[in-house]
Amino acid sequence: xxxPFPSNSIGLVSPQTAHFTEPLALDCGRALVAYDLVYESYxxxxxxxxxxxxxxxxxxxxxxxxxxxxxxxxxxxxxxxCIGPGRPIDxxxxxxxxxxxLGGCKGSTGPTAINPExxxxxxxxFPIVTVKDWVRSQARLADRLGIIQxxxxxxxxxxxxxxxxxxxxxxDRVRHALVIAAAPRLxxxxxxxxxxxxxxxxxxxxxxxxxxxxFGVVPRRGLMLARMLGHxxxxxxxxxxxxxxxxxxxxxxxxxxxxxxxxxxxxxxxHQGHAFVDRFDANTYLLITKTLDxxxxxxxxxxxxxxxxxxxxxxxxxxxxxxxxxxxxxxxREIVQALVRAGREVSxxxxxxxxxxxxxxxxxxxxxxxxxxxxxxxxxxxxxxxA
Amino acid sequence: xxxPFPSNSIGLVSPQTAHFTEPLALDCGRALVAYDLVYESYxxxxxxxxxxxxxxxxxxxxxxxxxxxxxxxxxxxxxxxCIGPGRPIDxxxxxxxxxxxLGGCKGSTGPTAINPExxxxxxxxFPIVTVKDWVRSQARLADRLGIIQxxxxxxxxxxxxxxxxxxxxxxDRVRHALVIAAAPRLxxxxxxxxxxxxxxxxxxxxxxxxxxxxFGVVPRRGLMLARMLGHxxxxxxxxxxxxxxxxxxxxxxxxxxxxxxxxxxxxxxxHQGHAFVDRFDANTYLLITKTLDxxxxxxxxxxxxxxxxxxxxxxxxxxxxxxxxxxxxxxxREIVQALVRAGREVSxxxxxxxxxxxxxxxxxxxxxxxxxxxxxxxxxxxxxxxA
Numbered sequence: 001x002x003x004p005f006p007s008n009s010i011g012l013v014s015p016q017t018a019h020f021t022e023p024l025a026l027d028c029g030r031a032l033v034a035y036d037l038v039y040e041s042y043x044x045x046x047x048x049x050x051x052x053x054x055x056x057x058x059x060x061x062x063x064x065x066x067x068x069x070x071x072x073x074x075x076x077x078x079x080x081x082c083i084g085p086g087r088p089i090d091x092x093x094x095x096x097x098x099x100x101x102l103g104g105c106k107g108s109t110g111p112t113a114i115n116p117e118x119x120x121x122x123x124x125x126f127p128i129v130t131v132k133d134w135v136r137s138q139a140r141l142a143d144r145l146g147i148i149q150x151x152x153x154x155x156x157x158x159x160x161x162x163x164x165x166x167x168x169x170x171x172d173r174v175r176h177a178l179v180i181a182a183a184p185r186l187x188x189x190x191x192x193x194x195x196x197x198x199x200x201x202x203x204x205x206x207x208x209x210x211x212x213x214x215f216g217v218v219p220r221r222g223l224m225l226a227r228m229l230g231h232x233x234x235x236x237x238x239x240x241x242x243x244x245x246x247x248x249x250x251x252x253x254x255x256x257x258x259x260x261x262x263x264x265x266x267x268x269x270x271h272q273g274h275a276f277v278d279r280f281d282a283n284t285y286l287l288i289t290k291t292l293d294x295x296x297x298x299x300x301x302x303x304x305x306x307x308x309x310x311x312x313x314x315x316x317x318x319x320x321x322x323x324x325x326x327x328x329x330x331x332x333r334e335i336v337q338a339l340v341r342a343g344r345e346v347s348x349x350x351x352x353x354x355x356x357x358x359x360x361x362x363x364x365x366x367x368x369x370x371x372x373x374x375x376x377x378x379x380x381x382x383x384x385x386x387a
Numbered sequence: 388x389x390x391p392f393p394s395n396s397i398g399l400v401s402p403q404t405a406h407f408t409e410p411l412a413l414d415c416g417r418a419l420v421a422y423d424l425v426y427e428s429y430x431x432x433x434x435x436x437x438x439x440x441x442x443x444x445x446x447x448x449x450x451x452x453x454x455x456x457x458x459x460x461x462x463x464x465x466x467x468x469c470i471g472p473g474r475p476i477d478x479x480x481x482x483x484x485x486x487x488x489l490g491g492c493k494g495s496t497g498p499t500a501i502n503p504e505x506x507x508x509x510x511x512x513f514p515i516v517t518v519k520d521w522v523r524s525q526a527r528l529a530d531r532l533g534i535i536q537x538x539x540x541x542x543x544x545x546x547x548x549x550x551x552x553x554x555x556x557x558x559d560r561v562r563h564a565l566v567i568a569a570a571p572r573l574x575x576x577x578x579x580x581x582x583x584x585x586x587x588x589x590x591x592x593x594x595x596x597x598x599x600x601x602f603g604v605v606p607r608r609g610l611m612l613a614r615m616l617g618h619x620x621x622x623x624x625x626x627x628x629x630x631x632x633x634x635x636x637x638x639x640x641x642x643x644x645x646x647x648x649x650x651x652x653x654x655x656x657x658h659q660g661h662a663f664v665d666r667f668d669a670n671t672y673l674l675i676t677k678t679l680d681x682x683x684x685x686x687x688x689x690x691x692x693x694x695x696x697x698x699x700x701x702x703x704x705x706x707x708x709x710x711x712x713x714x715x716x717x718x719x720r721e722i723v724q725a726l727v728r729a730g731r732e733v734s735x736x737x738x739x740x741x742x743x744x745x746x747x748x749x750x751x752x753x754x755x756x757x758x759x760x761x762x763x764x765x766x767x768x769x770x771x772x773x774a
Contacts, residue, residue, distance in 0.1 A: 124644040128643065185633065187627065187633075188624075188630070188631040188651075188652040189619060189623075189628075191653065192627065195615070195648075195652070195653040196612060196615045196619065200612055202646055203611075203612070204608075225586055225587055229583050229616065235576070237574055237575075243575070246572065246578070246683070257512070259673065259677075261582075262680075263578050265575040265578055266578065266579070269582055270582075273586075283644075286644070287644070325712075
């Protein structure tokens with residue numbers, strides 16, 4: 001009996017693994033001798049390989065971006081609402097690819113992977129990777145799949161930073177870059193929040209300098225705190241007010257010193273923290289927050305982002321959300337201004353929303369209509385080129 | 388040889404302790420049988436006791452609000468820039484009082500105080516206190532000092548909440564309430580930040596359910612994380628950008644997995660966290676964050692703050708700061724609107740600043756001029772009444 005998936009769902013999907021044996025030189029000066037990238041793909045690559053779309057994931061995302069796994073038919077991929085036949089990222093038109101980034105903990109080589117030399121997890125010996133490293137590794141995956149040029153590269157948050165970096169590093173391999181809820185680089189406040197999250201993990205006695213795997217423990221408390229804190233920055237004040245207000249969980253104030261959850265928002269955050277610990281690795285969290293902090297594409301161009309974009313050949317869609325204070329609309333407008341000064345073609349849309357940074361994952365009609373309209377034009381280009 | 392204090396400094400000061408033996412019934416249902424309040428006072432109480440000003444402190448503040456201690460002549464009180472002869476809160480005109488709040492850790496009875504029955508610190512057995520409890524205890528201190536009515540009650544942040552509560556609870560004992568960088572109550576996001584701070588302390592293995600004193604340890608890691616996080620919410624994105632930018636501490640990116648501080652903002656936050664652990668108690672931090680979360684003066688008045696203010700007789704000055712996102716100007720405007728609807732006299736000033744919430748402690752000229760002008764009028768009233 002078939003699973004009762006929605007009619008415009010991509011349905012059952014399964015990940016694949018690409019193994020690479022050519023060493024990858026990293027920005028940190030070290031190299032990965034060999035590595036795996038786990039990825040998913042949906043839709044069909046057309047004859048001239050011109051309809052491929054790369055999705056880049058954010059901090060805690062992974063390659064399972066749409067559809068369902070056979071063994072978990074109730075929980076779709078993290079951006080399923082946007083990807084499928086007839087959805088904004090239309091798998092009827094595009095061949096959609098997403099890989100778990102290097103350093104991740106969902107199957108691509110990262111701190112949790114076994115180091116063949118020591119037969120133990122890499123742990124803290126895994127090198128720090130950068131957005132540029134990711135882009136280079138993704139380019140090798142594209143080579144493997146026979147994709148010379150992506151019709152579009154799409155990402156939200158840290159994913160949007162990868163889309164930007166692709167357009168700068170590989171100008172002739174990206175026709176369109178869709179940069180959503182991103183920033184040209186992190187602000188001091190962004191870095192400060194990451195630093196508190198890192199300190200929470202590093203100061204957890206179960207962290208064991210990153211070698212916790214060998215002790216049969218994980219730094220649960222630290223990772224939970226990091227996620228709770230992160231989660232606050234993904235929401236907005238007005239969104240939280242609408243969702244939780246000051247609702248008390250049991251209907252009354254407790255007034256003792258045991259600090260059980262009293263307000264709904266406390267309960268929600270603790271749940272988010274607990275759930276995260278079961279699905280994410282602390283070393284990967286440390287690593288990817290550093291990847292975020294280091295991202296600075298203008299650094300190679302005398303701190304002038306427009307000079308960086310001068311290299312790019314892609315056309316851009318930049319999207320921001322009004323209540324996003326992690327990467328506020330002003331940060332997206334910095335990207336747009338640099339693109340305009342660089343003479344690039346760019347469309348900019350600011351979506352009214354109270355969902356904060358998380359809005360980029362939400363099926364907000366104006367947002368999805370925007371993606372749909374833009375990508376319909378991209379699909380028309382693909383068809384015109386193929387015809 | 389006299390200390391070279393600035394000429395408009397109040398100079399050397401010393402704290403005093405008031406011991407109370409009449410039991411204080413608390414909102415939580417319990418009572419304090421006896422308690423101490425440590426306080427400081429500056430200036431001279433006039434003949435008809437009409438020139439007294441109460442300063443209420445915020446989360447991590449205390450009674451040492453101005454002047455210098457003999458044994459630490461380099462570090463003035465926390466609001467010294469605003470209080471002294473000729474300063475905005477002019478000790479030539481006013482008798483200024485500030486006490487460490489109940490539940491504090493600087494001399495007033497709180498979790499660190501010895502419980503005479505057990506001869507151990509109260510620790511987690513200390514009752515949760517509310518802003519209303521504080522106001523009632525401060526009223527007893529006023530009785531002790533012979534102050535029937537305060538010329539003004541002044542406070543920033545949680546201190547401003549106490550000023551509001553005073554005007555509601557003791558209408559005839561407050562002529563002016565100066566409510567600075569405050570909010571009518573905490574938002575879900577405010578509570579969420581407090582909850583992460585509490586979880587950091589509660590999950591520290593050195594917390595020992597609050598009985599850490601008996602183990603000869605303190606939950607340093609948790610308290611440090613709580614303070615680092617709090618500190619981010621006291622600053623603003625633009626202020627941090629101006630102060631730290633993305634300056635690297637050693638001039639270059641480290642690119643290894645040891646997570647030493649690299650960016651200046653990281654170093655600053657860690658320093659703030661470390662310094663706080665040496666001067667503050669974790670149980671007090673837990674308690675006062677709950678005091679903040681519970682503050683809701685409208686709750687007794689069917690959630691209509693204007694009905695609460697209808698009782699008040701004081702005139703109000705409400706001050707907010709443009710870049711304060713902890714208690715944003717919009718929250719101050721809620722207070723102003725409720726006051727106006729209640730028919731109260733209120734002046735409202737929004738001060739341009741990039742210092743975030745911390746601005747209420749800064750000697751911003753427009754801010755200090757505002758306080759000076761308002762309090763000059765209050766002093767004139769005092770003189771007119773005395774004449």
